[in-house]
Amino acid sequence: xxxxxxxxxxxxxxxxxxxxxxxxxxxxxxxxxxxxxxxxxxxxxxxxxxxxxxxxxxxxxxxxxxxxxxxxxxxxxxxxxxxxxxxxxxxxxxxxxxxxxxxxxxxxxxxxxxxxxxxxxxxxxxxxxxxxxxxxxxxxxxxxxxxxxxxxxxxxxxxxxxxxxxxxxxxxxxxxxxxxxxxxxxxxxxxxxxxxxxxxxxxxxxxxxxxxxxxxxxxxxxxxxxxxxxxxxxxxxxxxxxxxxxxxxxxxxxxxxxxxxxxxxxxxxxxxxxxxxxxxxxxxxxxxxxxxxxxxxxxxxxxxxxxxxxxxxxxxxxxxxxxxxxxxxxxxxxxxxxxxxxxxxxxxxxxxxxxxxxxxxxxxxxxxxxxxxxxxxxxxxxxxxxxxxxx
Numbered sequence: 055x056x057x058x059x060x061x062x063x064x065x066x067x068x069x070x071x072x073x074x075x076x077x078x079x080x081x082x083x084x085x086x087x088x089x090x091x092x093x094x095x096x097x098x099x100x101x102x103x104x105x106x107x108x109x110x111x112x113x114x115x116x117x118x119x120x121x122x123x124x125x126x127x128x129x130x131x132x133x134x135x136x137x138x139x140x141x142x143x144x145x146x147x148x149x150x151x152x153x154x155x156x157x158x159x160x161x162x163x164x165x166x167x168x169x170x171x172x173x174x175x176x177x178x179x180x181x182x183x184x185x186x187x188x189x190x191x192x193x194x195x196x197x198x199x200x201x202x203x204x205x206x207x208x209x210x211x212x213x214x215x216x217x218x219x220x221x222x223x224x225x226x227x228x229x230x231x232x233x234x235x236x237x238x239x240x241x242x243x244x245x246x247x248x249x250x251x252x253x254x255x256x257x258x259x260x261x262x263x264x265x266x267x268x269x270x271x272x273x274x275x276x277x278x279x280x281x282x283x284x285x286x287x288x289x290x291x292x293x294x295x296x297x298x299x300x301x302x303x304x305x306x307x308x309x310x311x312x313x314x315x316x317x318x319x320x321x322x323x324x325x326x327x328x329x330x331x332x333x334x335x336x337x338x339x340x341x342x343x344x345x346x347x348x349x350x351x352x353x354x355x356x357x358x359x360x361x362x363x364x365x366x367x368x369x370x371x372x373x374x375x376x377x378x379x380x381x382x383x384x385x386x387x388x389x390x391x392x393x394x395x396x397x398x399x400x401x402x403x404x405x406x407x408x409x410x411x412x413x414x415x416x417x418x419x420x421x422x423x424x425x426x427x428x429x430x431x432x433x434x435x436x437x438x439x440x441x442x443x444x445x
Contacts, residue, residue, distance in 0.1 A: 141223035141278075143416065144182045146212055147171050149231040150204045150250050151190050160189040162329075166231050166285070166341045173348040174227070177372075179419040184212060190252050206250045206263040213271040225279040225415060228272070229344065234286030235262050236323060243267075245291035245323060248284070265295040273304055279415055281377075282317040285340045287326045289319035293404040308408035314374055314415070316407040318381055323404075330390035330399045339401045343384035347372075350418060352380035370418040375411030 149167040151160040164187040171185050188203040202208070216226055230248060238244030243266040251261035269292070272282060284292055295301060296317060308315045320340030321327040329338045346352070354366040357379045385403040 141221070141225070142182055143178050143180065143225045143227070144184070144216065144220065144277075145171065145174050145227045145229070146184045146186075146216065147229045147231075148186045148204060148209060148212075150188060150252065151233070157189070162336060163187075163231055164189065166337065167229065169341065169345045170229050170348070173345050177348045177350065177418055178416055186212070204250060206261075209250055209263060210267075210271065213268075213275070217271070217274045217276065220275055220277045222276055222278055224277040225281070226275055226277040227281045227283065229283045229285075231285045231338075231341065234288040234291070234327070235260065236288035236291055243295070245295050246288055247291070248286050248289070265292050268292065269296055269301060278312070279314045279413075280316070281314075281415070283340075283344055283381075284318070285320040285327060285338055287321060288323055289327060290322035290324070290402070290404040292319055293317060293406045294323050296406050306408050309410055314407070314409040314413055316374065316378065316409050317405070318378070319404045320385065320401060321404070322402045325400065325402060328400055329397065330388065331392040331397050332388060332390065334391070336397075339388045339399050340381070340385045340403060342388060343381045346384060347377055347380050351384075352376045353418070355380040355383075357383060371414045372416040372418070373411065374409050374413045374415055377415060378405060378409075378411070 147167045147170055149163045151163045167185065167187050171183055174181055175183065186204050186208065191200055191202060213228075220226060233249040235246040235249060237246055243264040245265050247259075247262045247264040247268065249261050250263045251259075272280065282292075296305070305315050318340075320338060327338060327340065329336045330342075331337075332339070332342055350368065353368040353370065353372055353376060355376050356363050356366055382403050382405060385401045386399070388399060390397045390399050
């Protein structure tokens with residue numbers, strides 16, 4: 055009798071043990087399934103786990119487990135925590151000349167954008183580039199219905215695309231290289247804008263993309279860092295418009311939000327943005343400064359009382375303060391190699407924004423400069439007698 059009781063107790067204990075063991079396993083698997091379903095991850099292992107048939111347990115069944123490889127996955131599943139989207143750096147670079155520009159001047163305008171893109175890609179190999187460059191179409195092109203690559207509508211669409219595609223961790227750089235107008239075209243925008251619609255598609259604005267519309271679209275971009283670099287005559291109108299009390303309230307707290315908004319222009323609101331001769335080529339000093347900044351020259355750059363001092367050691371990190379100081383200082387202080395009055399440096403670059411100067415904007419990559427990008431050879435100073443400013 056005692057043996058039978060002992061045997062029964064052993065069986066009961068075994069059943070209780072197996073029931074608890076399998077219940078624990080079932081609970082663990084259920085929790086993992088719930089976490090996976092709420093995770094939204096695209097990890098291949100996660101997809102495999104979510105499609106594995108759920109094992110129904112019964113206290114009297116022989117334990118059934120997935121294969122050893124799947125079981126180890128369930129025990130220590132990778133990628134259960136939702137992965138944050140990797141921060142991206144995005145560059146939107148654009149140029150548009152005017153119909154009165156000689157072909158060589160138009161080509162230099164295209165080359166200026168290419169220089170910025172090439173150097174940025176060398177500095178930041180993973181950068182996402184949207185590059186739009188175009189000479190003005192001829193009357194024959196227009197007659198034949200050739201589609202323009204750069205217009206106000208296309209630029210507007212690209213800015214809206216950035217708003218849709220950017221994550222809150224991204225950094226956005228917008229470099230525009232065009233002509234500018236300072237005259238008012240409508241009551242809400244007396245400061246003008248940049249010329250993009252040539253041949254003129256909007257006669258009321260004479261082909262000008264106005265600052266108020268530009269700013270409205272810029273401020274909708276949700277990126278953590280937005281860097282706006284504008285090369286055009288009278289481009290300081292952008293800064294002046296942004297600093298009007300009504301508009302300023304829309305962006306002046308970004309530093310408190312842990313975000314950076316940096317807007318730099320090649321000139322003030324009243325002056326032409328003329329090119330200089332540097333390193334044997336005709337180039338706008340603002341473009342020259344932007345290119346050199348991405349080439350690593352801004353790394354460690356320091357100013358004391360608006361004067362250049364001994365640079366700090368280069369560490370591969372480009373901070374907000376280093377970039378701002380280098381571009382503004384270099385734009386205004388780079389001497390032209392030409393004695394021609396037309397090639398004198400008259401730049402008065404402008405700055406506004408809400409930013410933390412110590413924040414690291416970019417970390418230098420290790421990929422060599424791409425040699426296949428299109429670039430324009432240096433033009434001799436004597437070939438540009440008929441050129442207009444703003445290039």
